[in-house]
Amino acid sequence: MHASKHRxxxxxxxxxxxxxxxxxxxxxxxTLQAWTAYARATESRIAGELASGDRFLGLDFxxxxxxxxxxxxxxxxxxxxxxxxxxxxxxxxxxxxxxxVHHWRGAVLIPGVDLAFVLARVSDPVSEEIxxxxxxxxxILERGPEYLRLYxxxxxxxxxxxxxxxxxxxxxxxxxxxxxxSSSKAVRIREVENPGSPGEQERPEGQDRGxxxxxxxxWRYQQVDGGVIVECESIxxxxxxxxxxxxxxxPLVDMVARESMERTLLALRGRLLRRYNVxxxxxxxxxxxxxx
Numbered sequence: 001m002h003a004s005k006h007r008x009x010x011x012x013x014x015x016x017x018x019x020x021x022x023x024x025x026x027x028x029x030x031t032l033q034a035w036t037a038y039a040r041a042t043e044s045r046i047a048g049e050l051a052s053g054d055r056f057l058g059l060d061f062x063x064x065x066x067x068x069x070x071x072x073x074x075x076x077x078x079x080x081x082x083x084x085x086x087x088x089x090x091x092x093x094x095x096x097x098x099x100x101v102h103h104w105r106g107a108v109l110i111p112g113v114d115l116a117f118v119l120a121r122v123s124d125p126v127s128e129e130i131x132x133x134x135x136x137x138x139x140i141l142e143r144g145p146e147y148l149r150l151y152x153x154x155x156x157x158x159x160x161x162x163x164x165x166x167x168x169x170x171x172x173x174x175x176x177x178x179x180x181x182s183s184s185k186a187v188r189i190r191e192v193e194n195p196g197s198p199g200e201q202e203r204p205e206g207q208d209r210g211x212x213x214x215x216x217x218x219w220r221y222q223q224v225d226g227g228v229i230v231e232c233e234s235i236x237x238x239x240x241x242x243x244x245x246x247x248x249x250x251p252l253v254d255m256v257a258r259e260s261m262e263r264t265l266l267a268l269r270g271r272l273l274r275r276y277n278v279x280x281x282x283x284x285x286x287x288x289x290x291x292x
Contacts, residue, residue, distance in 0.1 A: 057231050102236045135152055164192060232264065
């Protein structure tokens, strides 16, 4: 185990140095077209799952043999994470020329809370998100019924440190029987050069280092005994790497993506529980004052 960790650490250091030699990448039209096809196929499958009456969470559509252990892990406070891949109607892979799609799903149980509380908090994320490790700045650009347009300045610091100015369109929908879902699509992603300095500027879209070209996330919220399960399915697009590097790069990218999903859901649980406890204290104080 320790030897494996040392090898991964050495490989990560080598990759961080190697990426400086890769230079700029170009988002090609065929890459974007393939990404669009992948995202549409993913969303079609998700829409079918959401319309199902007996199941709701994505983890429940992988069969009881796999779903039951994940639900047990959730009840124990763990955060199960799985790598996914969307296929075409014939079951074949969807190729993405000159690009890599990263597709992951994770879930977390927020104990002791109700769905209304969770939805109220996630639909007003600014105050909550500013303190998150990967979010440097955050503000709401536009708000409508079940809709947000959100600005996030993101920092990715695993393997290579990169900062992005991003804008996201987020839509929320509530279903019956303690179920709700939302989707978030990054409609603007710009890599930032020299962040935090007088020379800070954005690189042109698709003319950057290619570490993050597209990002969608699909969330599901389900009320269960003991709290609310929050599930996130994320797909993102980055540049491809030379085939000779793929056996080395893939494990590192997967490791970083898994850790990122775990960190995101862990942070969400922490923020929601802190806010929930604050609300309980405030309610107790208000009740005490009224009764005195």
